[in-house]
Amino acid sequence: MIKVEFLGPIGKEPVEIEASTLRELSSKLKADKELLEWLDICAVAINDTMVNNLDISLKSGDRVSILPPVCGG
Amino acid sequence: MELYEGSLDTKEIFGRWLDEQSNSNYGAYIPFVGTIRAEDNIDALSFDIYEPVLKAWFDSWQKKAEERGAIVKMAHAIGDVPVHTSSYVSAVFSPKRRVALELIDEFVEDFKANAPIWKYDIIDGKRIYAIDRSNQMDGAGLLS
Numbered sequence: 609m610i611k612v613e614f615l616g617p618i619g620k621e622p623v624e625i626e627a628s629t630l631r632e633l634s635s636k637l638k639a640d641k642e643l644l645e646w647l648d649i650c651a652v653a654i655n656d657t658m659v660n661n662l663d664i665s666l667k668s669g670d671r672v673s674i675l676p677p678v679c680g681g
Numbered sequence: 682m683e684l685y686e687g688s689l690d691t692k693e694i695f696g697r698w699l700d701e702q703s704n705s706n707y708g709a710y711i712p713f714v715g716t717i718r719a720e721d722n723i724d725a726l727s728f729d730i731y732e733p734v735l736k737a738w739f740d741s742w743q744k745k746a747e748e749r750g751a752i753v754k755m756a757h758a759i760g761d762v763p764v765h766t767s768s769y770v771s772a773v774f775s776p777k778r779r780v781a782l783e784l785i786d787e788f789v790e791d792f793k794a795n796a797p798i799w800k801y802d803i804i805d806g807k808r809i810y811a812i813d814r815s816n817q818m819d820g821a822g823l824l825s
Contacts, residue, residue, distance in 0.1 A: 680798030
């Protein structure tokens with residue numbers, strides 16, 4: 609299972625999802641209508657490393673973080 | 682990298698950083714202070730931070746600075762920060778001024794673009810995500 613965390617203002621509890629690639633995870637997350645607008649504007653980290661490729665493989669125990677637009681300072 | 686609950690004690694932080702490097706032979710020290718402005722009826726700003734990715738982001742900048750003979754420093758507040766107090770400070774030490782001037786610009790701008798920190802306005806006790814002033818991080822929209 610993949611643990612998905614929704615950071616900052618998304619305000620959604622973590623979920624566990626079965627997926628073998630980020631592409632598969634994307635299609636499962638998009639089934640949640642509440643998440644659609646967030647996914648358009650959010651960046652992604654796997655096990656705290658930022659990623660930019662949907663073909664990345666996932667293995668059980670991986671942690672995927674969804675990061676909304678930022679504004680530090 | 683330092684994180685604090687609430688407003689930063691800027692004088693203590695800058696003084697300590699200066700003392701720590703007093704014998705390092707850096708010729709230039711450029712501090713930057715971010716202060717909460719009173720605007721749009723806010724009482725304070727409030728911040729959430731995702732520390733693991735922030736630490737990785739900061740470490741990558743420390744490496745870039747080291748390649749130029751410099752070091753970068755930063756401190757940020759977590760939670761509520763009232764107007765007219767500081768939520769963010771950073772600094773660059775380098776042997777000569779030119780590297781420090783360039784690096785503080787690049788470091789602070791990339792901080793605004795890619796440091797995983799979320800800002801909220803505090804108005805009448807409500808905490809409202811400042812989405813209009815926020816920036817999508819590199820790679821945003823990957824899962825859309």
